[in-house]
Amino acid sequence: MFVGRSQELSVLEEAYATGTFQMVVVYGRRRVGKSTLLRRFADGKPDVRFFQARETSAAENLRALSAAVLGHDEADRMQPAYPTFEAALENVFRYAEGSRLIFVIDEYPYLAQSYPGISSLLQNLIDRCKGSSRMMLVLCGSSMSFMEHQVLGSKSPLYGRRTAQLKVKPFDAFDSAAMLAPADALRSVELYSLVGGVPLYLEQLDGSKSTEWNLANRILGLSRYLYAEPENYLSQEVRTPALYNAVISAVARGCTRSVDIQNDAGLSSSATAGYLKSLEELGVIERIAPVGDANRKHARYRICDWLFLSHFSLVARYAQLVERGMEQQAAERIVQQDLSTYVGHVFEDVSRQWLMRQISSGNVPVLPLEVGRWWGTDSRRHETVDVDVAAIGLDGEVIAGECKWETRPVTSDVLGTLAGRAELVRRQASRVLLFLFSKSGFTDECREDARRRGNVRLVTADEMFERQ
Incomplete structure (x- = not known):
């Protein structure tokens, strides 16, 4: 296809x-x-x-x-x-x-x-x-x-x-969904979050079957192509895959700064820098910084290849079950206990992809200088905060978005928190646009609050995939 x-x-x-x-x-x-x-x-x-x-x-x-x-x-x-x-x-x-x-x-x-x-x-x-x-x-x-x-x-x-x-880059979530048809929006996001947008990986999946079925029959299992692919890919591209695995594992465990990755992997500073650079060139890891922040000290590393992310943060956790031929039990456990939190992180990327498509098609009247995330300190509350989707426009506009991959509808409290955090992305913005992205919709109170504010757009996962 x-x-x-x-x-x-x-x-x-x-x-x-x-x-x-x-x-x-x-x-x-x-x-x-x-x-x-x-x-x-x-x-x-x-x-x-x-x-x-x-x-x-x-x-x-x-x-x-x-x-x-x-x-x-x-x-x-x-x-x-x-x-x-x-x-x-x-x-x-x-x-x-x-x-x-x-x-x-x-x-x-x-x-x-x-x-x-x-x-x-x-x-x-x-x-x-x-x-x-x-x-x-x-x-x-x-x-x-x-x-x-x-x-x-x-x-x-x-x-x-x-x-x-x-x-040529991997597909975004929306082109991936075309390959995963007839999967609905929710399953498309789940499957995309597990393998990413590489066409050959998507071809291994069956969009007509559940996420649990695809985990058990297409991803887990010693003989499965996708199970062995991260290791095979590194073996083809680098000379010391074991050391690269150590770096990726450190990032998967939550080490986002170079010094933390270095300490977790047990490597020297220069070696870590070299491995991170190579992994960036391979498209496995990327270095990101808060939108509007040029301070390199605030940058973080993250795994940006979803097959590697799922392999090192989900699949590796159940390697012993897989080795014993218990793929179905491992798949059930992942879906019941791990999948929602895991997909929630990838859903943030899907929301940013949707926003860029909307901007490109003229549905969001902002010319963005940057689109990404924002994190920093809220001096008023003396706490570190994150904005899942953030953009600064050419004319000083700010876009701020919050993403919720949860079974319950989003409440107006989430919208109020987002409105406060939008001010942190850029002081004295010429205009602020707020977006809430939700797996399960919004409460009536949240919809009324959004209508009253006038600068808010509420977007469900189903709506994101309707016209793409």
């Missing part, structure tokens, strides 16, 4: 429509659907060549490249048709002088690993041929660090040659 990616497809189509030489860089973490996106874009185009680089020798990659350039099945060619990479690529550049051609090099980092001179070779060919070539060259890769530093970075031979770039 292909869903979403309309913005990414639009960028690719715009580049193709120019008819001139284009070099588009497409990158993103593994399993996020980059190759599927490119094949969808290429569908129906008259001349497309795909080269899938491999983690193998230069000779093997040259053989596969030769087959792709000539449009042959690689299995039909025992020897490369071209003696060198330069000869193969010169041929494809020359061919594109007379015809529009899409040439995709998928997993470009593997090609560069086997033949380190490839970027310099492409630089030379681009500089010589871009004026006459009608080729749309697409360099695609899953190694985030390599693509950002060795392709897009200022020290790369290819620096300045790209005409467009796409960082």
Whole structure:
């Protein structure tokens, strides 16, 4: 099933429509659907060549490249048709002088690993041929660090040659829900909170079945793809996965500052900083700061990949049951005791995603400088407070939101507390907009209070998914 990616497809189509030489860089973490996106874009185009680089020798990659350039099945060619990479690529550049051609090099980092001179070779060919070539060259890769530093970075031979770039990210909750159909809004949020928006992960689930069923039959279990995926993903991306696991486990236990993570994991300060940086590049952990606060000392780390979050904060707790084949009992326990609190944290992100969609579509008249969370000290009450959803607008507006993933409706007391905290996000705001997000709706008193205030919007989870 292909869903979403309309913005990414639009960028690719715009580049193709120019008819001139284009070099588009497409990158993103593994399993996020980059190759599927490119094949969808290429569908129906008259001349497309795909080269899938491999983690193998230069000779093997040259053989596969030769087959792709000539449009042959690689299995039909025992020897490369071209003696060198330069000869193969010169041929494809020359061919594109007379015809529009899409040439995709998928997993470009593997090609560069086997033949380190490839970027310099492409630089030379681009500089010589871009004026006459009608080729749309697409360099695609899953190694985030390599693509950002060795392709897009200022020290790369290819620096300045790209005409467009796409960082393909996991789906948000709403595109994920399309893959989880026919799940309703509540189940969509629960399943999304367990695996995140990576298409391959979502494909493992069955939206027609309960969250408990999906836990027992799709996530828990030693033979399940999703159960082993966090470990497999790290093993593919880093050299010392055990130490990275220690850092992730520390964050899952509630360590949010670098020094606390360092102490919990038993690592040095420099090692911790390096692991955190790598995990940020992999999209597993992110560093966040309060909206409107530039003080780096106030920043926190959190797990932002929901499969990793559920694995380290939920699934690992029941590893002994899973190892004994008691997946159903573990799933029941998670749903009964852990799931509501766990999903509540992810629901905050879902609410921020919904707000950004509303702003983008013009339904919320604010141009945001920042959208995120806010935390700090309420000097009036001498306590530390959090605002789940916070945004500061270009004209001094403040948006403040509270998220409740609970079985009972939200009361007016919650709205009153939120109104007070909104003042802490930014003093003397030009305008304040308040949002309450709820799994189970609102009391009549809360609705009346919101109507009386006039600057409040009450949003249920069902309403969030109605028109997305």
